[in-house]
Amino acid sequence: MPNVTLTIDGRQVTVPAGTTVLEAAREAGIFIPTLCHDPLLPGWGACRLCVVEIPGMRNLPASCVTPVAEGMVVYTASEAVIEARRTIIDLLLSNHPMDCLTCEKNGDCRLQDYAFLYGVRQPSFKGEKKNYPLDDSNPYIVRDLNKCILCGRCVRTCQAVPERAVIDFGYRGFNTKVVTAMDTPLGDSSCVYCGRCVAVCPVGALTYKPLAGKGRTWEVEKRPVTCTFCESGCAFDLVVKNGRVIGVMAKEPGPGRPLCLKGRLGLELLYVEEPLKPMLKKDGQFVPVSWAEALGLESILDRMKKVEGKEGR
Template identity: 60%
Template sequence: MPTVTLTIDGQQVTVPKGTTVLEAAWKAGSFVPTFCHDPELTKPGACRICVVEIKGARNLPASCVTAAAEGMIVETASPAVIDARKTILELMLDNHPEDCLTCHQAGDCKLQDYAYFYNVKPGAFGGECKNYEIEDDNLFIVRNMNKCILCGKCLRACEEKQGRAVIDFAYRGFRTKVATALDKPLADSVCVSCGTCVSVCPTGALTEKAMLGSARKWEVQKVRTTCPFCGVGCNFDLNVKGGKVIGVTSNAAAPANGRDLCVKGRFGTDYVHSPKRLTKPLIKKNGEFVESTWDEALDLVASKFGEIKTKFGSDSIAALSSARCTNEDNYVMQKFMRAVIGTNNVDHCART
């Protein structure tokens, strides 16, 4: 593979031809901020926060859409670069709600992180501020377009990852907004609520409705697991706080699905905490289920199975195992039927 060698912040780095300056800089260990860049999506080079100084270039190019070239000399943190980034952040902050105290995304927000890193505060420009109504008309996603910085990752993910293109930029100039066709609410659009847009949003513009107000980002313990619904085998992170699953977030390392999920995987695991869960062994007495201890229930099942086996033979007992349970559950179930009951009468719904 052909390579190019360039100098970034005084350090030589060799990368495959076609690598962007941004990727080369990251490889060299330099910090370069991004908003609109995403490794899995097309590159619009829109937000300009990733600008760098390249010797001989007439302006500060966006590093995410500039190919690394042989002999390039790049500065990622020169005074001109820092100045440009601060100006971009000042422009964003003056058109952004100052509600980090109560924003769900606080602690996991690129705008907040970069403002902190570059010590940028609101008020440099003043002027008009977006004032859209918060859209929480659907059951799954809350859209606060006042917090949108127009990076466009949501609409690219919708088109390029989900193949849907439900949303796009609408209007022009200051009024530019990410909207559905005819700027209708999500609930009235062809959106299927997969939430991929939420997973790529760098600010608090898009949030999972069920998780709002449930935990600060830094309180959440993330446990990677495999989705309990269809057979695609998506992985995601269960978000846990105080011994309770409060929701699901994507995990980019998931082999089958990356950050993409469907409405069920992302928003449907709350069944775990349904008040209708069975929480005690139940024994039917006179046609009614009565709560029992584990010892009582297990002893009853063991003795009844034993009696029936003795009286009618092993093949008078059968088990339906479960395509929803784990491999280990299924292995012990078939072992139980074969080794303990003594029959091959074990099946599950693979065929029905």
């Protein structure tokens, strides 16, 4: 594949043809903010926070979906670009709860980081705000749609798993939100609670219930660990506070995102000093179950007993 040479903020950068402006900038160590972009699921371009200025183009294009071209000149921090990003952040904050002090994502929220970076202290747009009830319908994931910025990362990572696609965008205009089939609570859906969506959420719309209130972002350390229950090798992080493992969460970014709940439950049993009692849905209700049942070991034990019984005859 031929290479393309372009200029980004006065610096010449050479990348393979087909590379996006965002990828070229990051390869050169040039910062461009993103909310909806996911390196594993590219080509979305929804939030527009990654806009840049390219002379000759009519508008400010989103760098995550704009391919490089030979001789292209890109400005990532011009006056027009900075103003556009401030306006986008302002619009997002205008329909976003301002409870950062008590939010589980405080210190690990991209919207919060970018508001600080671009000096957006208070939203200037007034009007109706979202007022959805907290979805606390399952033991593992809490959904607060009032904090959702509609970046679509959770939707895309869920749909990336064959035959999964539990969530998608529903309704239109101001009423647009991420929904399950028939807009039922997450606990009533076909969600398997693997945690992929929580791992990629850039704000506090999706959080882990088992970790609620156990530690702020700056109080904990994350240590990578790989699930060995099957050959998929899903990647997780052990959440450590004061030398103790207090929980397990899906690792992001990078490959190896989780595919099921079993891996996280198994790692909790292995590493967490006081693991929570596992819960599984039976007859439409979540009920406490044994660790053997939660990890799918009961059926294996039953088969082994049957084999032993046959061989003993």
